[in-house]
Amino acid sequence: xxxxxxxxxxxxxxxxxxxxxxxxxxxxxxxxxxxxxxxxxxxxxxxxxxxxxxxxxxxxxxxxxxxxxxxxxxxxxxxxxxxxxxxxxxxxxxxxxxxxxxxxxxxxxxxxxxxxxxxxxxxxxxxxxxxxxxxxxxxxxxxxxxxxxxxxxxxxxxxxxxx
Numbered sequence: 001x002x003x004x005x006x007x008x009x010x011x012x013x014x015x016x017x018x019x020x021x022x023x024x025x026x027x028x029x030x031x032x033x034x035x036x037x038x039x040x041x042x043x044x045x046x047x048x049x050x051x052x053x054x055x056x057x058x059x060x061x062x063x064x065x066x067x068x069x070x071x072x073x074x075x076x077x078x079x080x081x082x083x084x085x086x087x088x089x090x091x092x093x094x095x096x097x098x099x100x101x102x103x104x105x106x107x108x109x110x111x112x113x114x115x116x117x118x119x120x121x122x123x124x125x126x127x128x129x130x131x132x133x134x135x136x137x138x139x140x141x142x143x144x145x146x147x148x149x150x151x152x153x154x155x156x157x158x159x160x161x162x163x
Contacts, residue, residue: 001028001029003061003062003063003064003124003126004045004046004063004064004065005028005029005030005031005064006029006030006031006064006065006066006067006117007030007031007033007041007043007046007064007065007066007067008021008024008030008031008032008033008067008069008113008117009032009033009034009035009037009066009067009068009069009078009082010022010032010033010034010035010069010070011035011068011069011070011071011074011075011078012034012035012036013070013071013074014069014070014071014074019069019113020097020112020113020114020115020135021067021069021113021114021117023133023134023135024114024117024130024131027130029126035068035070035074035078035081036081037081040081043064043066043082043084043085045062045063045064046063046064046065046066046085047060047063047064047065047066047085047086047087047088048066048067048068048079048082048085048086048087048088049065049066049067049068049087049088049089049090049116049117049120050079050087050088050089051089051110052087052089053086053087053088053089054086054087054088054089055088055089055090055091056088056089056090056119056120056123056124057123058123058124058125060088060123060124061124061125063124065117065120065124066082066085067113067116067117067120068082069113072110088120090111090116090119090120090123093111093115093119093145094141094144094145095110095111095112095115095141095144096112096115096137096138096140096141096144097111097112097115097137097141098137112135112137112141114131114132114135115135115141117131118131118132118141119145
């Protein structure tokens, strides 16, 4: 691995059955933390995936990726703790996740966590194998964003077991 592991901070109230990134548990390139945290991990050299901020680009390839996972309300609250980590947005992509917010808090450019992570890996030139293996809307997500499902083996392949 020529890049830092992805750090995913999951809000403790996020339902694991609905969480799109839980199937990534055990991958050697992904570390999970529960929010609230007792101690912050070292985030030196990391960028934070966010709805707003400069666009993520290949220039960020050496950076670690921080993903805050929770409802939009929870993620907004979590952001305060991680405001010191430079944000990067993923503009121009479309979600396939059937979002329904009773509070109207979903941003127009909002993505499911696994979608954001997949896009980040593509933009940064990192492997995408297995990322979408357990994502119900993988084929729709890839098609909506101009990626043919049949050319992406991760859409239907289970992730490799950690070594």
